[in-house]
Amino acid sequence: MTDDAHFTQNSAANHSAVGIQAESVHNSQVYLVHPEASPQEKYTVGVRFLEDGVPSRARTMISDAIAHGYDSAEVRFHWVLAMLSKRAYHDLGAEELQQLYRASELLRTYADGEWKTALHVAFELLALLNDTDGGTGPVLKRLQGLPPGQRDPILHHLDLVLTGGMKDSLWAESRDLAEAARFGNYRVQRVWAYFEPDPIGPRAQPPRANTSSVAPAGLEARAVLFVVATGFLWISAMAADPAAAVVELLVALGTGFGAARSGRQWWYQDHQLKATNDECPSPQTGSPGFAGDGFTARVRHSFDHYFSTRVPTGLASHQWLDQTADLRNRLVAEIALVYRESRISVDRVNWLIRYLAQDARDHYTKGTLSDPRDQYRTPAATKALCVVALTALGITEMALAVTVTSTAGPSRILLTVLALAGAVWAGRAVALSWLHVRGEERRLAEETQEYHERLAARRIAYQNWKTFLDTTRPSELEMETWLTCDKTLFVDEALSHYRLTWREIITHTILMTPARPYKRGRVKGGPWRYSRYSFHLFLVTQDGVREISTEFDFADAKRTSGQRSNYRFDALSSVHVTERANAGYDLELVLTNGPARNICIKDADTYQLTPEENAQEISEINLSAAGFTHTFRLLEGIAADGKGWLERNNPNSPPPFLPAD
Structure with missing residues (x-):
């Protein structure tokens, strides 16, 4: 139990059935789109989803805006980032690669400007993924020359796409940006307000009704008698x-x-x-x-x-x-x-x-x-x-x-x-x-x-x-920025611990889940955010999978516990997802030489959805924000193919992406 504005009565024990100390849904309209919304309004909401860590919804909204004629270099830039955010290059299907190629063909039709330049750099980075001749220097130089408003989103959203030497060249900057922004905008003093529920309006007990309106029976006769x-x-x-x-x-x-x-x-x-x-x-x-x-x-x-x-x-x-x-x-x-x-x-x-x-x-x-x-x-x-x-x-x-x-x-x-x-x-x-x-x-x-x-x-x-x-509560962008900084620095510590460089990493994924007991909050139409997180980082190298897990308090990013596990490709025998009542999800990892491990992706929803919200969409938003899709696909592939997964996902020979000239 905490004091002042942070007080809550619930003292659920760790690993209890629910573990939710408090939850709140803020009455914000930032993610809600009316059916008659214009393409520009849909694009704006899509960009907001992208910035706030929900690329799956961003892809849907921005694609809808483009389909209705709202297109420009800026729109396509954010669409490309949404297509690649929280996904590895191997996660893209053939149809999605075709969509990216067709988008590169449209590049020449856009007006010159900083957005067209940034879009061109993004396509160049994709084209260099299977470059083994060290020709990344000029492209990286052009990337560094972009304004922060275009360069930083590329570094953030292409995190799982950029690998090897290219990522080694960019990692120092990403780490420095994370260290600088991690506690920015008074994070420690403000995070609590995000999990504070919207107050209900003031009320007071009204006056009791007047009980003298009905005269007792026979009073008039007694009054006459008295007179x-x-x-x-x-x-x-x-x-x-x-x-x-x-x-x-x-x-x-x-x-x-x-x-x-x-x-x-x-x-x-x-x-x-x-x-x-x-x-x-x-x-x-x-x-x-x-x-x-x-x-x-x-x-x-x-x-x-x-x-x-x-x-x-x-x-x-x-x-x-x-x-x-x-x-x-x-x-x-x-x-x-x-x-x-x-x-x-x-x-x-x-x-x-x-x-x-x-x-x-x-x-x-x-x-x-x-x-x-x-x-x-x-x-x-x-x-x-x-x-x-x-x-x-x-x-x-x-x-x-x-x-x-x-x-x-x-x-x-x-x-x-x-x-x-x-x-x-x-x-x-x-x-x-x-x-x-x-x-x-x-x-x-x-x-x-x-x-x-x-x-x-x-x-x-x-x-x-x-x-x-309202003044203290962080915005969705601030919450996502702080969370991204925590992830970046956590990954950097893991690389330092194992003395690995990105050249030695085939791919990686990070799964973010709630750490019990916790408070959670969200805005209408947005993902749950938690007062305590569990990070599960999977680093895939030629030798197998290295998993590093930790729990931390989101307000001050202090770690409370940590685990490290290493297993060969053939040690991961199966991966299962269990859906519990009311949209709760568990991920089960079955190892050949040890007990099964269960990771709670998301607890069941106890909050009543508003009429504007769709239960399926909210569930997808939460899974996307947690990094579940890429993590599940990666672990499922390794469990199915073992060492053969390396041959299908050789980082030195990904499916080529050849943007249009």
Whole structure:
């Protein structure tokens, strides 16, 4: 578990069934092409796929643009790179070689410029693959003379095509470029943001509905009874003793007003206090809000984490957690309620939980953090005033009854007693109903104001976090550039370890797979990228295959483990690919003198694809980005032919490519 923005609850063990600590798909449109998109738009997306390490999709998109009439030296240059990227020359079929030849015929039709020059150099490099007379010097000089915008892509995308002495001549520059760019653009400080999920929008618990809209049954009849009974008593008192009745009336009005004012405050605060206590039940109550699993449990885990890491000065973490237990209970209940129906990961809500933890700490520091129950505790003076006023009102009512009955007969006395009882009974019901109505009006007004204030503050926090993420998050090109640098330097270390030059390498391939446990992220329509990678490098020489594997953290490129294996051509007996549910893939290498080896190419997809995405295309994109196609073809060929594979793939006599003059 990590701190701050990198926090995640999942602590899946290494080599667990899934091993995915977190995953996110960013809402970007960089790879999405509408059906009515123009050829130029398709070409632009194709180039983006090429730059970001998905040449298979780049070939499709750029070829589609060319087929619809969008063609130029620049377009053909990127098409050639897409045809050759992450592929060895022997991977090209006869039809693809014919396509390259036809493209070379079109070279003379393009306008002169830097793109035409770069395209010509690319074709010259292909023509020199079977040159054994050392005539590569002039072409390499022309390659070096290209602007970086054309030279660097050629070096990158023709990595598996260029071999032997030609690659030896270019390797030092490739290595130097990788060393210079490996940690560029603040890689270490920014990579974490790529795996941070897009935050979900701010929400707050809305005010509870007004429950006073429906009057209790019989209230109107009781109100009429109260008016009639009270009127009878006052009229009777005025008839019996006007002077006493006036005094009693004035006293009753005064005490009644005092009782209503203090009683309303007491009643409202008492009911709000009970409601607040109900919102903060003990975790042992078995309330659904405190379930030990599911979304609520993950929300509670996040709150506990962020409150424990955002502690006011002068307090220990456990002290702060004890003081804020009720506050966290209320916030957990609110967040679990307002976001539960969205079926989202708590990672997308962590920005809000983090903000609420910081806000609580800031309020405590300013001395403004208080228990909401304190504001609903009724002062003793208010309670005393209400009791005194009600007592005085009761005495006044009794005095009024005495005044009425002082000169009345038995029947009048009975009627007075009944009127007094009816007034008290009906008056109590009317008073309680009035208190409820006024209390609901006040509560609704207060909660509405608090709701808008909370939501406004959370919107500001959301926008600040989203802006920070968008600014910090690396682009697809930056992620691919850093990954390419890591691959280049890893290959260079392997060559140094074995003391090999490219003249001694027949071919090579590198397979990039996720290293568990890991986080992964992608943009819509793009490949998964991982926080931890496993590199599997296969160097094929005359003596056999040398495999070097390592795991490393993508943020800082630190290695965590490594393995080296050597085996003869005839030791690799078979290669199998197993497709698991939901597009998971495993590569199995079976050796004649050892146990089978399984390499997880990609874990199953758990993220729901958007309507714009195609499951088959996304799967192909991920396999292409991992370097799977070339690796599988190479290992499958060696397993099938053994030593005979060398004869079919002699680096000194590849199928000739003769570009048109």
